Amino acid sequence: MVTIIDHRALSRDGLAKAIKDADAGYAVETFASFDDWLVDEDAPQRTSIIIISINAGSDAEDHAREIGALDCLRTHHPSIHVLALGDDEDPDLVVGALACGVQGYLSRGLSVSVVLGAIRLVQSGGVFVPAGSLLRLHQRRSTHPRDPTEEFLTAQQAKVAQKLLTGKANKAIAHELNIHESTVKVHVRNIMRKLQARNRTEVAFKLNTWLQLNRKRDLF
Template sequence: MTSYDIDVSIVCPNSLVKEGLSRILSEDCFKVRNSFQDAGPFLSEAPGHVFVRDGEIIVFEGSVADVERHISALRERLPNCRLVLLADSFNFDTMTSVFRAGADGYLVKDIECRSLVESLKLIACGEKVLPSQLVKHLPPSNGMASTDLNDGADLLATLSERELGTLRCLIMGYPNKVIAYRLDISEATVKVHVKAILRKLGVQNRTQAAIRAVNSGLGATATLSSIYSANDIVLDEDEDYLPDQRQIPA
């Protein structure tokens, strides 16, 4: 690795915050290529518009106006970049909106500097990063007794081989198009299998089905980050997300 391995651009209307963030990132393995007050330069069609490299991270500071709209536009225009919102405070609805718009990360400013850097490194590797505050919004758990595992295994036994194959793909976070390709079936057939899986497992969406399957012993090597991948977040059937994160001074 060289001293500068990860390209990053910063969108922040506050010059002081922008300078501080640039300094934090430049002291690690990031090269701050651009910094702007808004996303306009990235969306401009004018000659000499900003060039964004594949895999480049664009960090939006929380005070940027219409950030969801900008993220959606950049996701369409720059599909290979990584888009991150560094929010002033945690807001579940905003987090949901930016991920549906195409964000790769949602961080909150009370994250520590080192944790911010490590989170952005994960995002640069293709991971999705969400704030630890999200844990407070998770439903209560009754624990996982052995009888629950047995019940889950019995439920899995009701699935056909093709449904099990589809469920394994859901665990990995694959969208319908990828599942259809891997199983050599049509997307319409995938939708039929997914509906059957949800009905047989008694769950409401794909994420719940994947978690139920892992808790029942199917795909035991799967990680939460794969279950809560972006492929699931952007689908209408899903409303849940999770991962890992930490904290940065405002």
Template sequence: MTNNNSYQVLIVDDHPLMRRGIRQLLETEASFDVVGEASNGAEAISLANRLEPDLILLDLNMKGLSGLDTLHALRRDGISSRVVVLTVSDAPADIYALVDAGADGYLLKDSDPETLLDNIFQGAIHGDAFSEQVKAHLERRKDHQSQSSPFASLTERELDVVQEVARGLSNKQIADTLHISEETVKVHIRNLLRKLNVRSRVAATVLFLENRGL
């Protein structure tokens, strides 16, 4: 991984012209260093493991492995890079599926170039990059879920992790308990904190004890 002044980026898209356009856009900002391009999911997984980029820009609809399948595979491999989906689809089902799978952002390709660049930069730094239409869909879902448990949006593995967090276990202890890597634990914690809209392990623990108990 790089220092905070530069972010290594891997572009994943099955359209050469789109990859070139994204690269040219990123090259207008000195903070980005495009270290690789992949034309399919399998190539993306291989490059991500080898390059360990800070940020992966991932297309959703690709031949072979879909963006969703690729994201699942990246997280299974313990890739801790921030993953921002860059797609034409604003379908709620696609948005929810990718966010629930651990995407750090979801941006639409038809966004204004300057806005898109700002959003990608936001994703690289904070892992919170969403187009306005996408935010609207997520807010509607959050409003619906707030009427039930705040944990409804968590995956089964994220529920496992937050339960161990609530028990006071460290990342290493959680990794040993759940038989996953420590990097994967960090990714799960990052995602569940965002989904629960809390900023710390302590806040997540309090929320867990209030809503679920041990």
């Protein structure tokens, strides 16, 4: 069973119809939210693949909810393959989604044949990333991206940043670090400001890029 979770009815119903019409042998069901999927107690047993919508323009609360959903899937339903669905192929969004444990990223501009190919790929253990996103990432890196360490994080901010890299929601970070959730929100805002990041996914992207750059330096 392929499950599509998207709050936009036209988007989820259109994708569901396209997959069914392709006659590729996939049963499809749709939900407006991750919470709706959880309420249906039998849904996890029916589901082998989830396509879940994430949004680059989400506000902090919505974004925390999306990260929490991906974290829940990874922790409590590890056998279910997860594909993130976004509006475009922004490398920041793609890398952020992969950092949260999804097996692939789909943009709404992809053809149904590519979507079906991505589904088959993740079912066989692969990871799907749109070619357009890889090209944009290559172009960006070729211009020597700014090193986030030019503005240092405090020790506590670094701890919060490490949790962000694993896709933790603010509430989970607060619990693990034994601090108030409001304090976590302040740290996240300051981290975003220091890294000149627009959202949490871009924070994850920039931190991952910095870590990769430092690993390369350590080799020489």
